[in-house]
Amino acid sequence: MNAIEVKDLRKTFKVQKNREGLKGAFQDLFKRQYNEVAAVKDISFQIPQGEICGYIGENGAGKSTTIKMLTGILVPTSGHLSVGGFVPYEEREKFVQHIGVVFGQRSQLWWDIGVIESFQLLRKVYKVSEQDFKRRLDELVERLQLQDLLNRPVRKLSLGQRMRCELVAALLHNPSIVFLDEPTIGLDIVVKSEIREFLKDMNREHGTTILLTTHDLQDIEALCSRVIMLDDGRIIYDGGLEELKNRWGTGREVQFQFGTGTKLAQLQAWTAGLPVEWSAENDLGAKVWIPLEINVSDVLGQVVGKADITDIKIIETNTDDIVRSIYQSGSAEKKTDANDVTEDESVMTHV
Amino acid sequence: MSYYLGLIVEYLKNYIKTRMTYRADFWVEVISDLLFQATNLIFIFVIFMHTDSLGGWSQGEVVFVYGFFMVPFGVFSCFINLWGFSERYIVKGEMDRVMTRPAHNLFQIFLENVDPPALVGSIIGIVIMAISGSQLGLPFEWWTIPAMLVLTISAVAIYTGIYTALTSLSFYSDAPTGILPLMFNVQGYGRYPVTIYNRAIQVLLTWILPFAFVGVYPASLFLEREEMRNMAFLTPVVGGVFLAIGLTAWNYGVRRYRGAGS
Numbered sequence: 001m002n003a004i005e006v007k008d009l010r011k012t013f014k015v016q017k018n019r020e021g022l023k024g025a026f027q028d029l030f031k032r033q034y035n036e037v038a039a040v041k042d043i044s045f046q047i048p049q050g051e052i053c054g055y056i057g058e059n060g061a062g063k064s065t066t067i068k069m070l071t072g073i074l075v076p077t078s079g080h081l082s083v084g085g086f087v088p089y090e091e092r093e094k095f096v097q098h099i100g101v102v103f104g105q106r107s108q109l110w111w112d113i114g115v116i117e118s119f120q121l122l123r124k125v126y127k128v129s130e131q132d133f134k135r136r137l138d139e140l141v142e143r144l145q146l147q148d149l150l151n152r153p154v155r156k157l158s159l160g161q162r163m164r165c166e167l168v169a170a171l172l173h174n175p176s177i178v179f180l181d182e183p184t185i186g187l188d189i190v191v192k193s194e195i196r197e198f199l200k201d202m203n204r205e206h207g208t209t210i211l212l213t214t215h216d217l218q219d220i221e222a223l224c225s226r227v228i229m230l231d232d233g234r235i236i237y238d239g240g241l242e243e244l245k246n247r248w249g250t251g252r253e254v255q256f257q258f259g260t261g262t263k264l265a266q267l268q269a270w271t272a273g274l275p276v277e278w279s280a281e282n283d284l285g286a287k288v289w290i291p292l293e294i295n296v297s298d299v300l301g302q303v304v305g306k307a308d309i310t311d312i313k314i315i316e317t318n319t320d321d322i323v324r325s326i327y328q329s330g331s332a333e334k335k336t337d338a339n340d341v342t343e344d345e346s347v348m349t350h351v
Numbered sequence: 352m353s354y355y356l357g358l359i360v361e362y363l364k365n366y367i368k369t370r371m372t373y374r375a376d377f378w379v380e381v382i383s384d385l386l387f388q389a390t391n392l393i394f395i396f397v398i399f400m401h402t403d404s405l406g407g408w409s410q411g412e413v414v415f416v417y418g419f420f421m422v423p424f425g426v427f428s429c430f431i432n433l434w435g436f437s438e439r440y441i442v443k444g445e446m447d448r449v450m451t452r453p454a455h456n457l458f459q460i461f462l463e464n465v466d467p468p469a470l471v472g473s474i475i476g477i478v479i480m481a482i483s484g485s486q487l488g489l490p491f492e493w494w495t496i497p498a499m500l501v502l503t504i505s506a507v508a509i510y511t512g513i514y515t516a517l518t519s520l521s522f523y524s525d526a527p528t529g530i531l532p533l534m535f536n537v538q539g540y541g542r543y544p545v546t547i548y549n550r551a552i553q554v555l556l557t558w559i560l561p562f563a564f565v566g567v568y569p570a571s572l573f574l575e576r577e578e579m580r581n582m583a584f585l586t587p588v589v590g591g592v593f594l595a596i597g598l599t600a601w602n603y604g605v606r607r608y609r610g611a612g613s
Contacts, residue, residue: 112369
């Protein structure tokens with residue numbers, strides 16, 4: 001069963017045009033001009049139950065707008081939408097009982113009262129029975145190590161402590177679908193990995209469906225089996241992370257350090273016949289670019305033994321680089337089509 | 352229903368817990384509220400130093416109306432506080448959070464802004480009614496307290512309807528509107544006998560912005576003013592109609608909410 005189904009979802013905003021100057025301001029006062037801006041442009045996707053899906057894209061790509069439509073905050077301009085069997089904006093109050101939402105940049109908790117009091121209040125709001133609440137709270141507190149924080153007022157917590165409390169607040173009513181909007185923003189590496197572990201466990205133990213947006217691709221690598229990438233309101237990639245890497249990671253780079261001077265021309269001669277690309281800073285150091293279809297060992301075999309090598313480093317293209325180049329080109333599809341047609345060329349023009 | 356009543360209790364408890372830390376604030380608020388009401392009352396006394404009757408109403412009656420006016424106004428100010436709505440919930444986007452919780456969004460906003468010190472005004476209002484009522488020799492009947500309850504609730508419903516409808520405008524316009532302070536001034540007219548105003552203002556205060564129904568009309572029931580009795584009976588109806596208008600406007604406006612930031 002699909003936890004989330006989205007079909008041709010669209011959201012346009014009317015944005016007021018401000019005319020220039022004092023005269024323009026007066027004109028605006030009486031007759032306003034509006035621009036229609038589409039933030040989300042007819043996107044479709046399905047997320048099956050129990051999946052962790054990453055939702056990424058540049059700032060302003062439409063991620064938050066989508067999340068807000070999925071959580072019932074915004075009413076879509078057109079398209080179909082079903083989350084956990086509900087149409088979010090139509091039966092919002094009934095629907096939100098089944099979801100949990102964490103906005104990394106906004107707090108769910110009451111600023112001045114103790115953390116536990118916030119939880120108690122949320123228990124009432126979400127109609128959680130005393131027993132369920134206690135069981136769930138114990139589990140979460142244990143798991144996220146919040147024992148010492150429970151009686152402190154929220155304003156005295158550090159960001160990392162607060163974020164862990166936010167997670168508890170969003171999960172007290174045991175939602176089956178959880179939306180996380182930049183849950184790790186501004187957190188240190190320890191807290192980040194703690195939160196990732198926690199989310200993974202929750203997904204495994206309770207089968208919770210998770211949709212998260214993030215700018216930290218390590219979140220995605222650690223958690224998500226699937227990525228949806230958005231650009232300018234359209235989905236430009238939807239699929240596995242490995243696939244994305246394979247499709248976009250065009251090859252690997254091997255760095256050599258030589259004990260004795262080795263000329264670039266010499267290196268090129270040794271690997272003649274292989275579509276690899278050498279570059280050298282000086283006689284003692286050289287880099288070779290190896291496309292995916294060639295084994296690294298084949299290239300190494302040609303060089304090792306012939307040259308006096310002191311050090312070898314193999315560098316895989318990381319996800320950050322891949323995603324950056326996709327963002328810059330604005331499409332994951334266009335480029336791959338081009339790849340198929342002029343494969344040689346794209347291999348050679350690697351940056 | 353019991354769910355919502357339970358929530359009111361919880362939020363009030365929270366308010367108290369929060370306010371324990373800012374006790375001085377509480378008293379400052381109570382005192383400034385009272386001073387505000389006292390100046391209005393003094394104004395009435397000053398007027399009656401120059402005349403014995405205001406459009407056929409004696410000083411005691413006008414003071415009694417003012418006392419009644421304070422009761423629903425205190426209750427309204429305590430539970431329905433939409434002053435900073437546009438700023439806090441729309442510009443800063445706190446509406447997002449409210450809308451992801453399973454209680455009606457407007458109700459949550461009311462609860463998040465409860466202001467119990469305002470209830471002190473209601474208590475003073477009752478005291479004023481009691482004193483001026485006994486000076487006027489008004490009878491205390493079996494229906495006095497039930498009628499007081501029904502009329503207070505109706506008057507609160509009128510306030511709520513008007514302010515909710517006006518606040519829901521902030522879903523349409525980006526800039527916070529200055530219409531609320533204007534309203535606040537208009538509602539002050541309702542605490543004097545409407546018959547002293549000209550015809551146009553009477554119509555305005557009765558049918559368009561029915562602030563006469565939060566003061567003089569219901570109070571006239573206790574003052575045994577025959578000419579306004581029917582209007583007093585009409586108060587619950589007006590309350591229901593305006594509350595319905597307010598809620599409809601609100602629910603419609605919420606659908607247009609656009610969120611803030613990313």
